[in-house]
Amino acid sequence: MSEIDLGLLLLRLGLATLLAGHAVQKSLGWLGGLGATKTAAVFESWGFRPGRALVLLAAVCELTGAFLVGSGLVFRLGCAILIGTLIVAAAPSAANGLWAQRGGCEVPATYAGVAVCLAVTGPGGAALDRAIGLGDGGWPGAAAAIVVGVLAAVPPLLNRRRALRATAA
Numbered sequence: 001m002s003e004i005d006l007g008l009l010l011l012r013l014g015l016a017t018l019l020a021g022h023a024v025q026k027s028l029g030w031l032g033g034l035g036a037t038k039t040a041a042v043f044e045s046w047g048f049r050p051g052r053a054l055v056l057l058a059a060v061c062e063l064t065g066a067f068l069v070g071s072g073l074v075f076r077l078g079c080a081i082l083i084g085t086l087i088v089a090a091a092p093s094a095a096n097g098l099w100a101q102r103g104g105c106e107v108p109a110t111y112a113g114v115a116v117c118l119a120v121t122g123p124g125g126a127a128l129d130r131a132i133g134l135g136d137g138g139w140p141g142a143a144a145a146i147v148v149g150v151l152a153a154v155p156p157l158l159n160r161r162r163a164l165r166a167t168a169a
Contacts, residue, residue, distance in 0.1 A: 001125060001126055002125065004124060005124040005125035005126050006124075006126070007124075008118070008121060008122075008123060008124030008126070009072075009124055009126040009127075011114070011118065012069050012070050012072065012118065012123060012124075012127075013070050015066070015069060015070075015082075015111065015114050015115070015118070016066040016067065016069050016070030017066075017070070018111070019062045019063075019065065019066040019082065019111065020062065020063055020066040020067075020070075022062055023058075023059040023060075023062035023063045023066070024059070026039040026055055026058065026059055027039075027055060027056060027059035036052060036055050036056060036059075037052070039051075039055045040052040040054075040055045043055055043058075046091075046092040046160065047092075047159075047160040047161070047163040047164040047167070048156065048159075048160055048163070049159075049163050054156070058085060058088075058089070061081050061082075061084075061085040062082075062085055064078070064081055065078045065079075065081035065082035065085060065115075066078075066082075068081065069082060069115070069118065069123075071127070071128050072123035072124075072126065072127020072128045072129050072130065073127070073128035073129060073134075074129065074134070075118075075122065075123040075127060075129050075136060076119055076122075076136055076137065076141050076142065076144070076145035077145070079115045079116070079118055079119035079145045079146075079149065080119070080144075080145040080146070080148040080149040080152065081149070081152075082111070082112070082115040082149070083112055083115045083116060083119070083145070083146060083148075083149025083150065083152075083153075084148070084149040084150070084151075084152030084153045085153075086108045086109075086111050086112035086115065087108075087112055087149070087150065087153035087157075088153050088156045088157060088160075089105075089108040090105035090108040090109050090112065091105075091157055091160065093105040093108075115149070116146055116149075119142050119145040119146055119149075120142045120146075122136050122142070123136070
């Protein structure tokens with residue numbers, strides 16, 4: 001295994017571990033998280049309705065994306081799932097700017113950026129896709145992962161916008 005393959009594997013596993021942890025915090029209350037019921041109230045306050053269903057959807061997306069990216073199986077699909085999920089996750093705190101200490105979107109933006117970079121690099125040699133001979137589509141596959149991820153974020157963001165406008169009216 002080359003140094004690059006090892007580095008990509010460690011990066012993939014690190015991102016996957018963090019996102020899996022985040023998913024179980026919001027859905028199960030593990031690792032100091034709020035759990036689905038309390039997180040649903042937070043989601044509702046952010047304009048994501050229905051809160052509980054969207055908490056569970058977000059957790060499933062984070063866990064699925066984490067598994068696919070971490071294992072390197074259908075890797076670019078996993079990147080697309082994470083990109084879309086993390087763009088949506090960044091939205092509630094984006095108005096506070098970037099930096100986390102000011103309530104900004106630093107963490108989801110960083111995770112989304114890592115997923116974009118991984119979509120571009122591919123998983124490296126230590127990936128299930130490589131082991132089973134599944135191609136990754138090269139540059140078109142990378143571009144598709146990024147575009148699909150961004151486009152997947154649009155419907156929940158539009159629904160959030162509508163919900164917040166309705167609440168304000």
